[in-house]
Amino acid sequence: MEAFTKNDPNDPWQLMRIFIGESDKAAHGKYHGKPLWEALLSDFRERGLAGCTVVRAIAGFGASAKARNILSEYLSSDLPIIIEVVDKQSKIRSIMPDLDEMLDGGMVTLEKVEVALYRPSTKS
Numbered sequence: 001m002e003a004f005t006k007n008d009p010n011d012p013w014q015l016m017r018i019f020i021g022e023s024d025k026a027a028h029g030k031y032h033g034k035p036l037w038e039a040l041l042s043d044f045r046e047r048g049l050a051g052c053t054v055v056r057a058i059a060g061f062g063a064s065a066k067a068r069n070i071l072s073e074y075l076s077s078d079l080p081i082i083i084e085v086v087d088k089q090s091k092i093r094s095i096m097p098d099l100d101e102m103l104d105g106g107m108v109t110l111e112k113v114e115v116a117l118y119r120p121s122t123k124s
Contacts, residue, residue: 013115014089018099019062020106023078027104037081039102047095050087050118057082062107086113 024036031039037054044052060080085092092110099108 008088011088011090013086013113014092015111015113016085016092017109018083018085018103018106019060019108020081020083020103021062021078022056022081024081024104024106026102028101029098031102036102036106037083040083040099043098043102044085044095047091049085049091049095050115052083052085055082055084056080063105086115 018040020036022035022037026032026034026036026039029039031043041052041054057080062080089112
């Protein structure tokens with residue numbers, strides 16, 4: 001595993017953000033029917049991606065313009081979820097076909113990032 005990284009111009013680091021709803025389920029594939037955020041997190045870990053974080057937002061809306069916010073949480077558990085994934089562009093691009101199969105709705109964004117440090121913790 002790399003301790004300090006240099007961006008390879010032929011395969012730069014990339015950040016992928018996936019915007020979904022908390023109640024979304026995996027549409028197809030081996031995780032069919034599971035909570036989508038959980039299915040994606042498990043899938044990305046199994047694939048050995050460099051890092052993934054799932055964030056539960058307090059408010060937002062998407063393509064359907066359905067507003068979701070924490071104030072109505074007692075009525076619904078469908079808050080916005082953002083999944084952030086970092087890895088080399090080639091690896092991110094390679095998972096896109098499977099990601100397209102798992103997502104019924106949502107939004108995926110990609111941007112180049114510079115990774116200054118990437119190493120496992122030495123703490124037990």
